Amino acid sequence: MDSIIFLSSGLFMGWSLGANDAANIFGTAVGTRMVRFRTAAAICSVFVLIGAVFSGTGTTEGLGALGAVNALPGSFVVAFSAALTVLWMTRAGLPVSTTQAIVGGIVGWNLFSGNPTDMTVLSRIVGTWIYGPIIAAVIAIPLYFLIKYLIESSSLHMIRLDRYTRGGLILAGAFGSFSLGANNIANVMGVFAPAAPFTGTSLFGLSVTGTQVLFFIGGLAIASGVITYSKRVMSTIGRNLYELSPVTAFIVIVATALVLFLFASEGLKEWLTVRGLPSFPLVPVSQSQACVGAVLGISIAKGGRNINFRLLGKIAFGWLTTPVIAALLGYVLLFFMQNVFMQPVYQ
Amino acid sequence: MQIIDNKSKELLSHIDGSLNYLSTASLHFREAMQDYLGKRMDKFEERRKEVNELERKADDMLKEVKYELYAYMLIPDTRGDVYKLMDDLDDVIDFIKDVLLELSIEKPDFPDFLREDYNRLSEYSAKAVSALVKAVRAFFSQIKAVDDQVNKVIFYEKEADKLEEAIRRQIFENSELTDLALKTQYRRFTERITRISDISEDIAKNVLIYAIKRKI
Numbered sequence: 025m026d027s028i029i030f031l032s033s034g035l036f037m038g039w040s041l042g043a044n045d046a047a048n049i050f051g052t053a054v055g056t057r058m059v060r061f062r063t064a065a066a067i068c069s070v071f072v073l074i075g076a077v078f079s080g081t082g083t084t085e086g087l088g089a090l091g092a093v094n095a096l097p098g099s100f101v102v103a104f105s106a107a108l109t110v111l112w113m114t115r116a117g118l119p120v121s122t123t124q125a126i127v128g129g130i131v132g133w134n135l136f137s138g139n140p141t142d143m144t145v146l147s148r149i150v151g152t153w154i155y156g157p158i159i160a161a162v163i164a165i166p167l168y169f170l171i172k173y174l175i176e177s178s179s180l181h182m183i184r185l186d187r188y189t190r191g192g193l194i195l196a197g198a199f200g201s202f203s204l205g206a207n208n209i210a211n212v213m214g215v216f217a218p219a220a221p222f223t224g225t226s227l228f229g230l231s232v233t234g235t236q237v238l239f240f241i242g243g244l245a246i247a248s249g250v251i252t253y254s255k256r257v258m259s260t261i262g263r264n265l266y267e268l269s270p271v272t273a274f275i276v277i278v279a280t281a282l283v284l285f286l287f288a289s290e291g292l293k294e295w296l297t298v299r300g301l302p303s304f305p306l307v308p309v310s311q312s313q314a315c316v317g318a319v320l321g322i323s324i325a326k327g328g329r330n331i332n333f334r335l336l337g338k339i340a341f342g343w344l345t346t347p348v349i350a351a352l353l354g355y356v357l358l359f360f361m362q363n364v365f366m367q368p369v370y371q
Numbered sequence: 372m373q374i375i376d377n378k379s380k381e382l383l384s385h386i387d388g389s390l391n392y393l394s395t396a397s398l399h400f401r402e403a404m405q406d407y408l409g410k411r412m413d414k415f416e417e418r419r420k421e422v423n424e425l426e427r428k429a430d431d432m433l434k435e436v437k438y439e440l441y442a443y444m445l446i447p448d449t450r451g452d453v454y455k456l457m458d459d460l461d462d463v464i465d466f467i468k469d470v471l472l473e474l475s476i477e478k479p480d481f482p483d484f485l486r487e488d489y490n491r492l493s494e495y496s497a498k499a500v501s502a503l504v505k506a507v508r509a510f511f512s513q514i515k516a517v518d519d520q521v522n523k524v525i526f527y528e529k530e531a532d533k534l535e536e537a538i539r540r541q542i543f544e545n546s547e548l549t550d551l552a553l554k555t556q557y558r559r560f561t562e563r564i565t566r567i568s569d570i571s572e573d574i575a576k577n578v579l580i581y582a583i584k585r586k587i
Contacts, residue, residue, distance in 0.1 A: 057447045172586075181512040182453075182585070183383040186446045269448050 027221040030096040033104035035245040038212040040110050041122045042072070042249020045208065047258045048280065048315045049200040052273030053193040054258040058186075061255050067194060068201040068254075069247035075205025075288075076213075076243035077236050082290040082306030083210040084217050084235070089145045091130040092218040097367035098137070098358065099215040102129040105354035106211070112349070113342060120346055121310035124153065126211040128347030132354025137370035149307045153343065156283055156309045157317025164279040164321030171275060189270045196277040203284035205243055210308040213242035267330075272322050279318035284309055313343065378443040385436045386511065389457065390504050392429035393464050396422050397500035400467045400567075404493035407474055408486045419471040426468045433461045452581040456507065459574045463500060466570060470563050479556050482548065488538050492531060492564050499527035499568035506578050510585070517582040524568075524575035531568040535561050 050064035093099045106125035113120035127149055134141045175185060213220075222234035232240070268276060286292065287309045296303040316339055323331050358369045403418035436457050440450045481489055506520035538561045542554050 057444050176515055179513045181383055182446055182449065183379045183386070183511075187379045 038245025071201035079206035128350025160317035161321030
């Protein structure tokens, strides 16, 4: 029973990730009515779950290397402080990244427990906050020109293009959801992994590990956020930083999903390593940041006009403050958990 | 997906159908004007009826297009522009029908020295409509070709404008024409025929803007 209570903050985190990040995937498609919300929510929920359960381990290990929170009450506080930061920032109208919030929370736990923060791991994760959006932009720019060339040279009728775009948005949305589940499940359930109470079992006829059961529960939490709250966020997305057409929205989704996939795929990492090629660290990447990077890439490809620099500044401010707030909040709440509620927050 | 596919095909065929009707109507208009100026009234009336029939069919089809655009939720990002465009194209065919009807009712007896000019004026207007239809087709499927076709519409409109001025001057400067009522009637028909190319040009300029918006 205690486990369920302590997991609740992770579930809350999962719910808010589902509510916010699903909008980054299907926001423009639903907002412009290219895809119905029901279809988007169903696809997103299913693929987030698949990504989380079958491809979420790599990033969790990456996050665990930053600080293996080894007591459930500690995990609860870390996830809770991150979720609370996300909630506050969202309410303040600031774009927020769950990745940064959870990293801030873990660093707060490290400071409180006296566990040294591995600066190599931290810089590797923080590095993705810089080159994640850059990679997304670098993918989005050639993709934009390629699709532009294909559309212009194919003499495709507007109505047919509309049909293909819908299909493309659904496929890209499924890939985006899979990547989100694979990469960001670590933000939701990663801190619970070292102290998780689950053991291996059989799920829908498949044998899964205890961590995968934990991820399945986290995936369900994300799906619940998608189904219950993302519609509101979707209806406002895509019109803020840069107005996207359905075709450019498709490019943004693919570029964002690829970034998340690159930093989550163990198979790809292994493939690259075997061939002696530089590989991507398996760490959770902020989907919001990758999305902003891809949108900026599109606007640069279109000549760099009409970018809302004020909003861009606001986003950058949010990126700086999120981990700091989460770390401070985590530190304070850990103190309360240990000294007021008398729960061990670390071993 | 199959349902969307069928709806897409339906809308695509209705848009194409509407454009075909407009294109055919402009050809009939050209022929009708030649018949009228050649005083072949039976043939003129046949052409006029053809245009009436095309206008009715185009009207029905445009209604379908407008309905399908919203009911099937297709092309959500450009549907407003397409709706306005189809609505405007409806005005062109309506106007062609009206000009022919007025000729049929009023039967102005154009003086011989103006007949060739009226013939050319109607040719410019018909060509402007033809180029407009091509511009619209390009807007739907070959965005790069829009500029060329719009330029053609603008060219024919300018030519029609110049000829209109020349005809009006002749009407009011020619000493053979003394009846002010007839002069006014001729002037009005000159303006009406030219107006077809004017409307085409207005729509073509809008198409240019829609095309810019459509570029990804």
